[in-house]
Amino acid sequence: GAGVSQSPSNKVTEKGKDVELRCDPISGHTALYWYRQSLGQGLEFLIYFQGNSAPDKSGLPSDRFSAERTGGSVSTLTIQRTQQEDSAVYLCASSSELGYEQYFGPGTRLTVT
């Protein structure tokens, strides 16, 4: 079946602009996660959605970051007023149940110039 998809695959933006990154999880997976991978920080958890429960935003690095998940499926990660330190690969993952393996998408490489 189809895996996790993310768009765009690459995004170059100027400092101070807003960006939106999209994730389409595996059909039927109720848990959705966003992570960030950068050279300096490795792989970091950002935010988590599970069904209709309130999201776990404990990993978001600043209030410039926000995310939503519509209809229990597609999720959008928004970064406002981008900074150069936001440059990273943003990964989305989904899981069928809590504690089960997470399947990752190909990521969005964000470059802030």
Next chain:
Amino acid sequence: AQKVTQAQTEISVVEKEDVTLDCVYETRDTTYYLFWYKQPPSGELVFLIRRNSFDEQNEISGRYSWNFQKSTSSFNFTITASQVVDSAVYFCALSESGAGSYQLTFGKGTKLSVIP
């Protein structure tokens, strides 16, 4: 707080050699899950294995095997008769029941290069 340590930053082996990637974890939870992921040069993270904290049985899958030892908080990964296609960055990860979201805490990764 949970932590995963992969002390080996980079390893190079010659094809057909066996190689073991080390992973040590820290957690206060009694219920937790351990994972290994592979990230080839293409960049996508590929799931390899999941173990829960109550199952210390070692697992073998083809040329891959995993040794889980709670006494030493380790979850090591061995590749037997390595091949060039095994060249990748390998990540060990932990998720805990105490963290309601079961998010993954990753180690820094071990870059494996298999030389033909």
